[in-house]
Amino acid sequence: MGKPVHSILSKNFIADNDRTDWHDETLFMVRKKRDYASNQIPEWETLRQWASQIKAHTLSNLDHYLTVFEKNANANGIQVHWAANAMEHNEIIYGIIKQTGISSMVKSKSMLTEECHLNEYLQDKGIQVTDTDLGEWIIQLRKEHPSHIVLPAIHLKKQDVSDTFHQHIQTEKNNNDPKYLTTAARHHLRNIFIKSKLAITGVNFAIAETGGIVICTNEGNADMGVHGAAVHIACMGIEKIIPETLHLSIFLRLLARSATGQAITTYSSHFTSPRKGQQMHIVIVDNGRTRLLGNNNFRNSLKCIRCAACFNTCPVYRKTGGHSYHSIVAGPIGSILNPNTDIKANADLPFACTLCGSCSNVCPVKIDIHNQLWIWRQQISKEGYAGKTKSLSMKMMAYILSHPNVYRFSGNVFRMTLKYFPLIIKNKLNPWYRQREMPEAPKKSFRQWYIQKQKSEFKKQHIKKDS
Amino acid sequence: MNSRSNILKKIAENKPASESLPVLRFDDTIHYADKQAQFITALQNVAAEVLEISGYAAINTLYKNLQAAGKKIINTIPEIDDLNNQLPSLSAENLAGVEIAFIKGLVAVAENGAVWVTEEQMQNRLLPFICEHLYLVIERENIVDTMHQAYQKIDTASSGFGVFIAGPSKTADIEQSLVIGAHGPKKTTIIIIN
Numbered sequence: 001m002g003k004p005v006h007s008i009l010s011k012n013f014i015a016d017n018d019r020t021d022w023h024d025e026t027l028f029m030v031r032k033k034r035d036y037a038s039n040q041i042p043e044w045e046t047l048r049q050w051a052s053q054i055k056a057h058t059l060s061n062l063d064h065y066l067t068v069f070e071k072n073a074n075a076n077g078i079q080v081h082w083a084a085n086a087m088e089h090n091e092i093i094y095g096i097i098k099q100t101g102i103s104s105m106v107k108s109k110s111m112l113t114e115e116c117h118l119n120e121y122l123q124d125k126g127i128q129v130t131d132t133d134l135g136e137w138i139i140q141l142r143k144e145h146p147s148h149i150v151l152p153a154i155h156l157k158k159q160d161v162s163d164t165f166h167q168h169i170q171t172e173k174n175n176n177d178p179k180y181l182t183t184a185a186r187h188h189l190r191n192i193f194i195k196s197k198l199a200i201t202g203v204n205f206a207i208a209e210t211g212g213i214v215i216c217t218n219e220g221n222a223d224m225g226v227h228g229a230a231v232h233i234a235c236m237g238i239e240k241i242i243p244e245t246l247h248l249s250i251f252l253r254l255l256a257r258s259a260t261g262q263a264i265t266t267y268s269s270h271f272t273s274p275r276k277g278q279q280m281h282i283v284i285v286d287n288g289r290t291r292l293l294g295n296n297n298f299r300n301s302l303k304c305i306r307c308a309a310c311f312n313t314c315p316v317y318r319k320t321g322g323h324s325y326h327s328i329v330a331g332p333i334g335s336i337l338n339p340n341t342d343i344k345a346n347a348d349l350p351f352a353c354t355l356c357g358s359c360s361n362v363c364p365v366k367i368d369i370h371n372q373l374w375i376w377r378q379q380i381s382k383e384g385y386a387g388k389t390k391s392l393s394m395k396m397m398a399y400i401l402s403h404p405n406v407y408r409f410s411g412n413v414f415r416m417t418l419k420y421f422p423l424i425i426k427n428k429l430n431p432w433y434r435q436r437e438m439p440e441a442p443k444k445s446f447r448q449w450y451i452q453k454q455k456s457e458f459k460k461q462h463i464k465k466d467s
Numbered sequence: 468m469n470s471r472s473n474i475l476k477k478i479a480e481n482k483p484a485s486e487s488l489p490v491l492r493f494d495d496t497i498h499y500a501d502k503q504a505q506f507i508t509a510l511q512n513v514a515a516e517v518l519e520i521s522g523y524a525a526i527n528t529l530y531k532n533l534q535a536a537g538k539k540i541i542n543t544i545p546e547i548d549d550l551n552n553q554l555p556s557l558s559a560e561n562l563a564g565v566e567i568a569f570i571k572g573l574v575a576v577a578e579n580g581a582v583w584v585t586e587e588q589m590q591n592r593l594l595p596f597i598c599e600h601l602y603l604v605i606e607r608e609n610i611v612d613t614m615h616q617a618y619q620k621i622d623t624a625s626s627g628f629g630v631f632i633a634g635p636s637k638t639a640d641i642e643q644s645l646v647i648g649a650h651g652p653k654k655t656t657i658i659i660i661n
Contacts, residue, residue: 026642026643029643030643041497041578042497043495043496043497046495046496049489050489050491053486053487053488053489054488054489056486057485057486057487057488057489059482059483059486060482060483060484060485060486061482061485062478062482063475063478063479063482066474066475066478067475076627082469082470082471082474083470084470084473084474088470132650133640134638134640134641134649135638135640138640138641151639151640151643152640153640153641154643156641156642157642158641158642158644161641161642178641178642178644178646179644179646181641182638182640182641182646182648182649183646183648186648186649186650189650190563190650193559193650194559194560194563207623209624210623210624212623212624218636218637218638218649219636219637219638219649219650219651220596220636220649220650220651220652221649221650223592223593223595223596223630223651224593224596224597224650224651226592227559227591227592227593227596227628228558228559228593228597238474238478243488245618245623245624246491246615246618246619248614248618249493249613249614249615249617249618250491250614250615252614252631253578253613253614260639262513263509263512263513263578263579263580263633264576264579264580264581264614264631264633265633266513266632266633266634266635266636266637266651267596267630267631267632267633267636267651268581268630268631269628269629269630270623270628270629270630271627271628272623272624272626272627272628272629273627273628274627275592275627275628276555284474286470286474286477290474290477290478290481291477291481293477293478293481293482293483294477294480294481294482296483299483
């Protein structure tokens with residue numbers, strides 16, 4: 001089996017035209033909701049600027065804020081752990097679980113635990129974690145990965161969910177009413193919530209000033225899990241820190257509006273200390289982030305608050321689906337983050353982009369996403385990971401463009417071919433033609449047209465003078 | 468070297484030159500001519516129900532009627548009824564059948580319909596999430612314009628747990644169809660005391 005490549009994987013996705021169109025249109029609807037919500041706020045651009053600057057300040061003092069956070073969290077009775085990589089993150093969590101002897105547990109949405117493949121790790125140890133975000137639970141039952149960081153099951157249609165629920169929790173066959181299916185999930189998961197004694201969550205924001213964390217959900221699943229549990233384990237990347245509580249007001253105004261067009265998520269829960277008698281742990285994870293911090297080109301990607309606005313606006317993401325990115329974090333931001341972890345395996349991702357720049361325009365923390373993708377392309381090509389066809393065609397193009405005579409000659413050949421032998425280009429063996437229509441070939445090149453025009457102008461003027 | 472010092476060392480080596488924090492001018496952000504009207508609009512947008520009421524006497528009548536109808540209610544507001552001393556220690560199993568909860572909110576946010584509730588008001592952290600129908604009581608003078616004013620009014624560090632609640636729990640994870648009542652309350656009513 002060859003290594004997964006975006007252009008090949010997306011073929012599976014676009015094989016079903018109706019589904020591709022539905023995916024494209026639905027995500028663009030979410031993008032439009034974001035536009036509407038942000039337009040209600042006259043100071044929207046100021047908020048983006050502030051958020052970006054607060055993140056830049058925090059990243060430039062990250063060691064300071066992490067130690068302040070740790071000190072305050074400890075004072076609140078929270079145990080803080082540090083993990084250099086995914087393996088250590090998983091081992092720490094397994095260690096806590098083993099110590100408590102708890103066997104039933106729930107997890108709310110955490111892209112970090114996905115990044116570290118925690119579920120698979122614990123499963124190998126014989127421990128079953130139930131994902132409780134509805135979308136995450138659906139894909140867990142189907143043994144899939146999220147295709148979107150905010151809408152994990154957006155690649156599925158309601159009939160898929162109906163089939164999955166019928167198989168696993170015996171809902172009526174072919175009843176695909178979203179309300180019916182959601183209610184069935186609510187009843188099933190409520191029993192699991194009530195029995196679970198350990199809850200694993202992600203972290204949206206960690207506040208250095210208070211040593212507390214904030215978790216945002218619409219479903220209430222993080223709170224249903226944590227407040228009933230004897231042990232709460234929260235997992236966060238080092239970049240989740242913000243300095244002060246007051247800064248939360250900016251990020252919470254931006255997050256949900258950018259993500260789904262809501263003014264705020266239903267729940268913005270502030271956990272400052274464990275409940276009486278409860279154990280609370282926070283695992284702080286590096287897993288390649290400090291390397292990103294040291295890179296001038298890509299450091300800004302650590303500002304990301306995982307709203308997925310860049311996914312929803314991206315024409316490539318909308319038309320190819322999240323699974324084509326063969327990574328836990330898909331979309332434009334994922335195409336920056338993944339080559340940092342493994343440049344060879346993810347060399348194709350920065351090329352799955354039209355460089356249209358829409359992602360950078362909607363990013364609530366003003367990450368220059370398309371620019372970073374362009375820089376990755378150059379680095380990937382320079383380091384020889386771009387693939388032979390791409391490198392060869394780029395070299396050919398560079399040669400043609402830097403030799404005017406060759407350029408003129410090949411232009412003429414191309415126009416003639418398109419005019420007299422169109423099937424040489426318009427055939428399914430040419431990968432460029434598969435999803436594109438070729439333009440009508442112009443009769444002459446711009447240069448030929450310009451020279452002729454100059455000649456006739458010259459003639460006209462001289463004829464006038466002569467007469 | 469352990470991971471803690473290793474990570475901190477790497478950050479110290481890799482971090483860029485210090486960048487300054489922006490000057491935040493929260494006074495220049497949006498202000499609503501009628502905060503209460505905007506708050507009610509925002510509540511309608513998050514599918515919450517709104518009751519404007521004259522005072523606690525009226526809430527008391529509502530509460531008594533619900534009790535008379537045989538609903539399983541937990542009240543946490545002293546102005547409405549006596550409190551249940553056992554509430555803080557009740558488990559998820561104990562609270563599983565609660566139909567209605569009354570909790571007081573401290574601050575309400577006009578821009579988004581969120582109401583701030585802390586552990587002191589809810590008394591049991593699970594209560595606002597596990598009940599089927601949540602009533603949040605807010606006094607009209609505690610409605611502020613945006614999250615900026617809300618955070619200036621509250622002290623998140625003074626309680627172990629606090630939450631902004633904006634409407635009933637919801638999900639759109641199946642084909643982006645909005646369904647009210649995901650894992651938390653299926654209904655949230657905000658009572659504004661005028």
